[in-house]
Amino acid sequence: xxxxxxxxxxxxxxxxxxxxxxxxxxxxxxxxxxxxxxxxxxxxxxxxxxxxxxxxxxxxxxxxxxxxxxxxxxxxxxxxxxxxxxxxxxxxxxxxxxxxxxxxxxxxxxxxxxxxxxxxxxxxxxxxxxxxxxxxxxxxxxxxxxxxxxxxxxxxxxxxxxxxxxxxxxxxxxxxxxxxxxxxxxxxxxxxxxxxxxxxxxxxxxxxxxxxxxxxxxxxxxxxxxxxxxxxxxxxxxxxxxxxxxxxxxxxxxxxxxxxxxxxxxxxxxxxxxxxxxxxxxxxxxxxxxxxxxxxxxxxxxxxxxxxxxxxxxxxxxxxxxx
Amino acid sequence: xxxxxxxxxxxxxxxxxxxxxxxxxxxxxxxxxxxxxxxxxxxxxxxxxxxxxxxxxxxxxxxxxxxxxxxxxxxxxxxxxxxxxxxxxxxxxxxxxxxxxxxxxxxxxxxxxxxxxxxxxxxxxxxxxxxxxxxxxxxxxxxxxxxxxxxxxxxxxxxxxxxxxxxxxxxxxxxxxxxxxxxxxxxxxxxxxxxxxxxxxxxxxxxxxxxxxxxxxxxxxxxxxxxxxxxxxxxxxxxxxxxxxxxxxxxxxxxxxxxxxxxxxxxxxxxxxxxxxxxxxxxxxxxxxxxxxxxxxxxxxxxxxxxxxxxxxxxxxxxxxxx
Amino acid sequence: xxxxxxxxxxxxxxxxxxxxxxxxxxxxxxxxxxxxxxxxxxxxxxxxxxxxxxxxxxxxxxxxxxxxxxxxxxxxxxxxxxxxxxxxxxxxxxxxxxxxxxxxxxxxxxxxxxxxxxxxxxxxxxxxxxxxxxxxxxxxxxxxxxxxxxxxxxxxxxxxxxxxxxxxxxxxxxxxxxxxxxxxxxxxxxxxxxxxxxxxxxxxxxxxxxxxxxxxxxxxxxxxxxxxxxxxxxxxxxxxxxxxxxxxxxxxxxxxxxxxxxxxxxxxxxxxxxxxxxxxxxxxxxxxxxxxxxxxxxxxxxxxxxxxxxxxxxxxxxxxxxx
Numbered sequence: 001x002x003x004x005x006x007x008x009x010x011x012x013x014x015x016x017x018x019x020x021x022x023x024x025x026x027x028x029x030x031x032x033x034x035x036x037x038x039x040x041x042x043x044x045x046x047x048x049x050x051x052x053x054x055x056x057x058x059x060x061x062x063x064x065x066x067x068x069x070x071x072x073x074x075x076x077x078x079x080x081x082x083x084x085x086x087x088x089x090x091x092x093x094x095x096x097x098x099x100x101x102x103x104x105x106x107x108x109x110x111x112x113x114x115x116x117x118x119x120x121x122x123x124x125x126x127x128x129x130x131x132x133x134x135x136x137x138x139x140x141x142x143x144x145x146x147x148x149x150x151x152x153x154x155x156x157x158x159x160x161x162x163x164x165x166x167x168x169x170x171x172x173x174x175x176x177x178x179x180x181x182x183x184x185x186x187x188x189x190x191x192x193x194x195x196x197x198x199x200x201x202x203x204x205x206x207x208x209x210x211x212x213x214x215x216x217x218x219x220x221x222x223x224x225x226x227x228x229x230x231x232x233x234x235x236x237x238x239x240x241x242x243x244x245x246x247x248x249x250x251x252x253x254x255x256x257x258x259x260x261x262x263x264x265x266x267x268x269x270x271x272x273x274x275x276x277x278x279x280x281x282x283x284x285x286x287x288x289x290x291x292x293x294x295x296x297x298x299x300x301x302x303x304x305x306x307x308x309x310x311x312x313x314x315x316x317x318x319x320x321x322x323x
Numbered sequence: 324x325x326x327x328x329x330x331x332x333x334x335x336x337x338x339x340x341x342x343x344x345x346x347x348x349x350x351x352x353x354x355x356x357x358x359x360x361x362x363x364x365x366x367x368x369x370x371x372x373x374x375x376x377x378x379x380x381x382x383x384x385x386x387x388x389x390x391x392x393x394x395x396x397x398x399x400x401x402x403x404x405x406x407x408x409x410x411x412x413x414x415x416x417x418x419x420x421x422x423x424x425x426x427x428x429x430x431x432x433x434x435x436x437x438x439x440x441x442x443x444x445x446x447x448x449x450x451x452x453x454x455x456x457x458x459x460x461x462x463x464x465x466x467x468x469x470x471x472x473x474x475x476x477x478x479x480x481x482x483x484x485x486x487x488x489x490x491x492x493x494x495x496x497x498x499x500x501x502x503x504x505x506x507x508x509x510x511x512x513x514x515x516x517x518x519x520x521x522x523x524x525x526x527x528x529x530x531x532x533x534x535x536x537x538x539x540x541x542x543x544x545x546x547x548x549x550x551x552x553x554x555x556x557x558x559x560x561x562x563x564x565x566x567x568x569x570x571x572x573x574x575x576x577x578x579x580x581x582x583x584x585x586x587x588x589x590x591x592x593x594x595x596x597x598x599x600x601x602x603x604x605x606x607x608x609x610x611x612x613x614x615x616x617x618x619x620x621x622x623x624x625x626x627x628x629x630x631x632x633x634x635x636x637x638x639x640x641x642x643x644x645x646x
Numbered sequence: 647x648x649x650x651x652x653x654x655x656x657x658x659x660x661x662x663x664x665x666x667x668x669x670x671x672x673x674x675x676x677x678x679x680x681x682x683x684x685x686x687x688x689x690x691x692x693x694x695x696x697x698x699x700x701x702x703x704x705x706x707x708x709x710x711x712x713x714x715x716x717x718x719x720x721x722x723x724x725x726x727x728x729x730x731x732x733x734x735x736x737x738x739x740x741x742x743x744x745x746x747x748x749x750x751x752x753x754x755x756x757x758x759x760x761x762x763x764x765x766x767x768x769x770x771x772x773x774x775x776x777x778x779x780x781x782x783x784x785x786x787x788x789x790x791x792x793x794x795x796x797x798x799x800x801x802x803x804x805x806x807x808x809x810x811x812x813x814x815x816x817x818x819x820x821x822x823x824x825x826x827x828x829x830x831x832x833x834x835x836x837x838x839x840x841x842x843x844x845x846x847x848x849x850x851x852x853x854x855x856x857x858x859x860x861x862x863x864x865x866x867x868x869x870x871x872x873x874x875x876x877x878x879x880x881x882x883x884x885x886x887x888x889x890x891x892x893x894x895x896x897x898x899x900x901x902x903x904x905x906x907x908x909x910x911x912x913x914x915x916x917x918x919x920x921x922x923x924x925x926x927x928x929x930x931x932x933x934x935x936x937x938x939x940x941x942x943x944x945x946x947x948x949x950x951x952x953x954x955x956x957x958x959x960x961x962x963x964x965x966x967x968x969x
Contacts, residue, residue: 041432045376047404053691055719065408066427073378073431076404081693081722085711100920104712107942108719109687274423296430364755368699370727388731389750396701396754399727597746619753 002028002156002189011309015127015134018143019185027189031153033313034298034305040077041300050308051078055110058084059101060137061117066272066296067137067146071114074303083110098122099129106130111311115139133310141175146306147271148181150299152189154291155226157298158267163190168220168262170196170254171230171279174203178271179230183209196220197252217252221261228269229254229279245278255281259289267291325351325479325512334632338450338457341466342508350512354476356628356636357621363400364623373631374401378433381407382424383460384440389595389619390460390469394437397626406433421445422452429453434634438462456633464498469629470594471504473622475512477614478549480621481590486513491543491585493519493577494553494602497526501594502553506532519543520575540575544584551592552577552602568601578604582612590614648674648802648835657955661773661780664789665831673835677799679959680944680951686723687946696954697724701756704730705747706783707763712918712942713783713792717760720949729756744768745775752776758953761785779956787821792952793917794827796945798835800937801872803944804913809836814866814908816842816900817876817925820849824917825876829855842866843898863898867907874915875900875925891924901927905935913937 003024011029013021022030040048056075058068068084075082087101098117105113112133115123120142127134138144156162167186173179173195183193187210194212195202196219206213214220221227232248259266268280268289276282284290334352336344345353363371379398381391391407398405410424421440428436435456438446443465450457461467479485490509496502496518506516510533517535518525519542529536537543544550555571582589591603591612599605607613649670657675659667668676686694702721704714714730721728733747744763751759758779761769766788773780784790802808813832819825819841829839833856840858841848842865852859860866867873878894905912914926914935922928930936 043376046378046432046434047376053689053693055692055723065410069406069408069428070431072406073404076406077378081719083715083718083722085715087711097919097922100918100922103939104918104942105715107939108716108946109692109943111692272423272427273420276420276423293426293430296427297432300431366699369701369755369757370699388733392729392731392751393754395729396727399729400701595746595750599743599746616749616753619750620755623754 002031002162005029005032011313014310015123016145016306016310017123017127017134017136018145019148019181019188020143022145022185022188024188024190027149027152027185030149030302030305030309031156033309034149034153034301037304037308038298038301040304041297046077047079048077049079051075051080051111051311054078054080054112054307054311055108056080056082056112056114056307057105057110057132058082058137059087059105059113059115060085061087061115061122062138064116064137067116067299070296070299071135071137071146071303071307074300075307077300078304078307080111080307098125102126102129106132112307135306135310138177141177141180143181143184144177144271145181146299146303147178148185149306150295150302151178151182151228151269151271152185153298153302154269154295155186155191155267157294158291159225162186165191165225166194166223167191167226167228168194168196168224169228169230170217170220171252172201172232173197173206173230174201176230182228183211187211194220194224198248217254217258218261221258221266224262224266226267226269227254227259227262231271231273232275232278245275249278253277253279253281254284256284256287259284269295272296325354325485328352328355334636337633338446339468339629339633340446340450340457340459341468342471342504342511343466345468345508345511347511347513350472350475350508353472353625353628353632354479356632357472357476357624360627360631361621361624363627364620369400370402371400372402374398374403374434374634377401377403377435377630377634378431379403379405379435379437379630380428380433380455381405381460382410382428382436382438383408384410384438384445385461387439387460390439390622393619393622394458394460394469394626394630397623398630400623401627401630403434403630421448425449425452429455435630458629458633461500464500464503466504466507467500467594468504468508469622469626470501471508472629473618473625474501474505474551474592474594475508476621476625477592477618478509478514478590480617481614482548485509488514488548489517489546490514490549490551491517491519491547492551492553493540493543494575495524495555496520496529496553497524499553505551506534510534517543517547521571540577540581541584544581547585547589549590549592550577550582550585554594554596555598555602568598572601576600576602576604577607579607579610582607592618595619648677648808651675651678657959660956661769662791662952662956663769663773663780663782664791665794665827665834666789668791668831668834670834670836673795673798673831676795676948676951676955677802679955680795680799680947683950683954684944684947686950687943692723693725694723695725697721697726697757697957700724700726700758700953700957701754702726702728702758702760702953703751703756703778704728704783705733705751705759705761706731707733707761707768708784710762710783713762713945716942716945717781717783717792717949717953720946721953723946724950724953726757726953744771748772748775752778757957781952781956784823787823787826789827789830790823790917791827792945792949793824794831795952796941796948797824797828797874797915797917798831799944799948800915800941801832801837801913803940804937805871808832811837811871812840812869813837813872813874814840814842814870815874815876816863816866817898818847818878819843819852819876820847822876828874829857833857840866840870844894863900863904864907867904870908870912872913872915873900873905873908877917877919878921878925891921895924899923899925899927901930902933905930915941918942 120140443463446459766786
């Protein structure tokens with residue numbers, strides 16, 4: 001349960017670059033909207049006409065199956081038309097090329113461009129040159145706001161609140177845009193974050209974000225309401241920062257022994273895809289505490305909400321009735 | 324013409340793994356349904372609202388253009404929303420990963436997952452972990468049920484019956500999931516199957532299926548109503564099982580000389596894509612007896628029927644009127 | 647402003663192979679139709695039901711993002727169902743294979759096949775074997791008619807006429823299907839074409855087309871109403887026909903110094919994607935005279951018109967009202 005929004009609250013974001021730009025009220029409004037859209041995916045006819053005639057472009061400079069598909073499903077369940085562009089980053093190493101690509105797409109008059117790019121800040125750069133709404137689907141090691149929002153929605157579903165919770169995040173904090181979005185978001189909503197992992201995976205500047213950096217996994221997980229572990233992003237490491245996956249699993253994998261330090265009713269989260277037996281033991285991944293698949297389900301609802309809201313919310317539609 | 328179904332017949336399959344699981348009545352019902360859907364593709368407006376708001380995922384672990392597109396056309400002509408996922412088998416070598424992929428897709432609440440996979444049994448494995456209907460679009464050398472059904476539909480179109488026909492199948496029986504689905508299906512509907520081909524292409528266990536294994540192509544084709552030749556599946560052979568394509572064509576290619584042994588009105592079939600001049604001489608492929616393109620046309624109708632039926636038939640829809 | 651069409655004019659093209667087959671009246675009718683469709687892309691709901699239930703296949707044997715997407719957007723804004731097939735030319739080196747592919751797609755009963763192929767004449771070959779309308783999206787160095795039409799539409803938007811204008815085309819004329827379509831189209835509409843570029847980029851047979859081949863860029867551009875520069879098609883050159891990109895830019899790049907020779911109100915065009923700093927200096931590409939993004943916008947409108955017209959125009963639809 002989140003606080004009630006003031007009567008005069010208005011969502012005014014045309015772009016979604018990161019959780020950084022969203023106030024606690026904005027986050028509350030997005031999560032409320034996502035909750036109201038969630039039941040659409042349970043209907044026999046999973047489709048509302050809300051975004052009919054809208055053009056939504058998935059512009060992915062990094063490979064992605066699940067995030068791309070989650071946005072595509074969200075868009076089509078709102079009756080938007082979707083277009084997928086898979087671009088190799090190599091053909092866009094110069095900022096100019098990204099801008100030219102963006103302006104060319106803009107000239108075809110899309111309503112939303114969902115972008116994933118290996119460079120932090122690419123969505124903001126894009127937004128300078130186009131009129132369409134830009135939604136960040138992951139930029140470098142910077143932010144992955146829809147993941148942060150779906151994580152908050154999932155915790156809220158299970159805990160009924162965000163304020164005052166302890167969230168442990170284990171693993172590769174430094175290379176994870178998921179961690180960054182979660183840290184900013186949960187902190188803004190009043191939760192406490194504790195992180196742990198190999199030293200080479202800890203960024204320098206966590207203290208300023210109000211995050212507790214723990215020297216042991218046990219300390220991070222102790223009395224936590226939520227234990228989140230991150231995917232090892234091998235593709236975003238310049239060097240071998242960990243000796244081996246086997247050792248990583250032994251010292252930093254989340255298993256039932258570690259979970260004994262958390263609260264009894266603690267839930268376990270992972271942004272997927274899981275490296276089974278590395279970040280997470282299989283019995284935990286498939287266990288009662290795991291809410292990993294709830295995260296995926298909520299992802300569709302959060303993305304429906306984001307597309308709806310950047311396009312002006314009820315101003316953009318004829319209503320949300322059945323199609 | 325197929326036998327009339329009993330009044331209380333009900334199609335009760337939630338998944339389509341293979342022809343193996345379908346009774347003669349089920350096959351009759353699918354072919355009748357496909358026949359009733361066939362004219363939709365001849366309309367100026369090729370679209371009915373039957374599956375509006377349904378989410379259909381093409382999950383292809385092997386490359387495919389025509390089968391994937393046939394399913395996609397079938398789905399869209401029924402107004403479903405379609406999503407294509409091309410996964411490389413390499414990223415899914417462990418069974419666990421396929422299951423994780425499946426459960427993640429399931430969490431986005433699709434209605435049907437159409438899967439093609441290089442491992443026999445992958446569709447059944449998938450179905451254990453998800454609620455959505457699973458339709459097998461080809462699993463290893465096991466089954467390709469929609470191909471078997473479209474082959475039966477095509478023979479029925481041209482011969483008016485299946486019972487009592489002689490069907491000759493020439494070529495790579497052992498590596499062909501098409502052959503397996505056809506053998507099971509035609510046999511179940513009362514047809515006789517005779518096969519011929521290089522010894523290395525003959526599976527061990529055909530006698531148990533009631534199939535006549537012939538030592539010469541002439542014997543197999545003699546008095547046949549249907550002559551079906553198979554694509555050489557070079558990609559599914561571990562070794563070079565045939566000396567050369569040239570010799571294959573000479574000894575095992577279907578040409579007009581061979582067809583003299585068949586009945587005068589025999590038809591020629593091939594699941595495509597054709598290796599012209601290898602399995603089939605060009606004059607036969609393009610000749611009057613060839614019904615190869617009818618097979619493709621019927622493929623769309625059969626897949627419309629399968630999607631409709633696994634989703635509950637008329638229970639799933641508002642009717643089949645024009646959209 | 648184009649001449650008024652006679653009362654009994656009828657567009658009768660079932661296929662669009664090139665500008666070559668289009669009369670001045672046909673071009674006028676296409677541009678008028680495109681102009682009437684252009685505002686659809688400015689609506690809040692960018693969708694009309696005109697081509698509902700039509701099956702449109704993008705069959706691309708060469709990689710393309712922007713042309714493929716422009717056609718896809720055009721089709722979906724008319725409510726057609728679209729299907730993308732990316733085929734590698736390597737699997738289609740034999741003409742037979744292209745024909746087999748085409749006939750297989752035809753058997754799925756599409757309404758339009760949009761084809762891009764590295765071989766000149768591939769669309770005509772295709773059309774011999776299928777009933778669906780064929781629209782050429784670029785065939786070898788032959789024609790790219792939708793590009794030629796969108797170029798004419800853009801000039802008409804800015805100049806109000808085509809007749810009597812001077813159009814300078816700079817660069818790789820010999821390897822450019824864009825140049826060929828533009829030369830035929832603008833000439834047919836009464837404009838004068840002057841070309842310039844490296845000798846190795848000049849085709850032999852331009853004189854017969856009524857084109858002025860200039861020995862210097864200055865001569866070509868002098869008093870021009872339109873200065874069009876072409877992308878260097880490195881992928882379609884057999885040898886290194888230019889010493890280096892740096893020298894190309896120095897001697898054949900379009901910059902503000904060169905534009906002083908053109909008319910004061912001359913516009914600058916480029917079919918995209920731009921090799922910035924090679925064919926075009928950045929200040930020109932982004933300057934006031936550049937209408938490059940208008941070309942992209944008009945591309946969607948022209949392609950909507952082409953799809954509409956090959957499908958029979960108002961005979962194909964229930965009207966163009968809002969969906």
